[in-house]
Every structure is written in C-alpha cells, then in structure tokens.
Amino acid sequence: MSITLMCLFGSPANAQDLVIVGAKVYPSPDASAILDATVVVRGGVIAAVGPSSQVERGPSDRIISGDGLVVVAGLWNSHVHLLLPSMALPPGENAEALSNELEGMLTRWGFTTVFDIASLPGAAIDLRRRIESGDVRGPNILTVDAPFFPNGGTPIYLRELLKGLPSMEVGTPEAAAARARRQLNGGADAVKIFAGAIVGGEIGVLPMPLEDAKAVVAEAHRHGKPAFAHPSNQEGLEVTIESGVDVLAHTTPDDGKRWTPELVGRLTSHDMALIPTLTLWKVSPFPSERTVALAQQQLAAFAAAGGDVLFGTDAGYIQTSDTSEEYRLMQGAGLSFEQILASLTTTPAARFSIRSKGRIEVGMDADLTVLAADPANHIEAFADVAYTIRGGRVIFQSRR
C-alpha cells in the first residue's frame, strides 16, 4: 500500500504505533548520524532505532518512508507566547481554530515542546489541558503563566493588551511571592520576571528592585522550578545575576554594549542559560544591522564560554513564525550544526529536567521532527519540516 493511502486510512487518534523507514537519523548532537535508519514507535515511545538492516520492524499502523528525509528528536522552542487570536472565542467554538493557529505558529516548524514565557493568567494552562484531552491538536506546553513586572513597570508595548486585567506588577515582595506560589501550585512550570522593563519616556528601562526579584525567584526555587528573566540592558542583567535567575530570555543589544569576558564569566558561573531570540532584533520597530550584530556577539561570547544556549524565537510576540532566519543568524554568530541541534533538543530537556525527551533512544518519548533536508549541510533545513510527531502521533504533516 502506498504511503498516501496509509495516511488516508490511518486513524490519527490511534496512530501511536508507527515506523519510519530509510531515513537519516541524528539520535543526538553528540552521536553519529545513522544512514538508512529505521525508527520504531510503540505506545508513544521509541521501541527501536538503528540501521534498517538490523531493526526488527514488526507490525505497525503506519509506515512513513524516510527516503531523503532526516529525523531529529522533537524540537523545543524555549521562548514563545501563547497569545492566540482564537483564545478570545468561547471554548465550545474554537478547538479547530486553536489547532490551526498552533500549527501555523509552532508545529509546522517542528516544535513538539514549547515554553510559554508569559501569557494571560491561566490561559496557557487551560490550553495545555485542552491539548492533553485531545480537544485541541498541539505541542507539549510548559509555561510561566503570568509574568512579574517592577512597580510602575508594565512594559509600554504590553499596556494595551493588559488593560482591564489585574496588575502584574510586583507590589510588595510578600505579595509577589504569594502570587508566584499560587501560580506554581496552579500548574506553572517556572516564573518570569522583567528584571529590566521597557517603559519608554525619560526612564527608558526600569530595573526591578533586587529584593522584589529575589522574592519571586526564591519562590520558584522552593518549588524546584526555574526562573526566567527579561533583562533589557546591563543593569537588568545585574538584577538577573544577583537574584539567582536561571534563564535569560534575551541578550541585551539594545543598550549598545558588547558582552565582555568578565560579564559572560559571571553569567556562566551562575549557571545561567541564554535564549538568543536573534530574529527579534531584525523585526523590532527599530531594526538595525548594528543591533543584530551586537546580539550575535553576545551569543557568540556566551556560547564560546560554554554557556547553555536554548533555541527560542519569541513567536507569539513577533509576527514571524518562520524560523529560517533564526537558524541563519545563529550560524552567523559562529554556532555549529551540533550546537544548534543541542539548543533545540538535549539542552532544554536537561535544563528543564524532562529526562524522557531530547534524544532518539529506546525508551524515550516518541517526539520526532522529520525534516525534508539535512540541516548539517544547510542550516535552514531545520525549518523545512515534513512531519512533526509528538508521543507517536503525527501532529503536523507537510502537504507537499
């Protein structure tokens, strides 16, 4: 039976047993590629992977020809915002629209897991519940839930969106810790502070007082969860470092300063991870080649010092979903194919302690991204996705 017919007759709800035959497989950034490989998925986990001549396929609901295709572990986008237009519609009417929006923004770019690092209160947790119940088709979601702004520091670009909602400013350290506790107990996987908030006017960037930042970060750590920060500038970076934040949501090219070896050394000695979001500086209201080049310098210095780099695009805040540019810019900063693959797979899985994801190995979750070309030859191929498979289910398939 041809592949097309298999697809038409396979029931997506039960398509948990599948086999990919004859693909090139990169099991992880530090393992050699397997040419003409077979991957067997049973019950949502990887049952076998290896050269096709050595793998016993057994019966399967679905066979995907991997001819000319390249398989990597399911990709992570560690910086997104789940602010989807259809979230405003009644839950009974928006399942298909939400599925389509998640596809356009995330799954068609190969993402099987995303970290939502600020959205409207409760919205990402609610969406995750709907995805897990099968009502909506989408990726695995981790979320910080609502963010924490400094007092008087609701960012200028978010004021319209947040009008009419309870303030997300810190108030007192005690009140902020109480909200962090509520969010973490309610299902949030982390917290996010605006260590430096862009408020415009005379002030420009308003830093969060250290005591306020520490209160929120300490609460996350008490729950065994990480803290993210939006730094904006080097003053914000100081708050980030001193409060014990774990993940930087951006570099800081806006203030025009290079990252020195001394600054990078402080970031890495605090075991901070970095999400580059290089594309953001290209699509910002004031794009400049100089800002992009500075962001690349900051990423390069951080990566050269051995810091953990997490792939992330700010999708949902920026209008662009296409990830090709981000890969080009990361490569332009000097990152290798292996480093970029790690930022998409093993590094986030390790950083966020999801031990069942990040590699194509027997027993791991069958989260797989199937590419139409080899990103080792041509880095934009990471954005050329043929299939996105989450827990053995095909959640996106290219129509080409």
Ligand SMILES: [Zn+2]
């Ligand atoms: Zn963002």
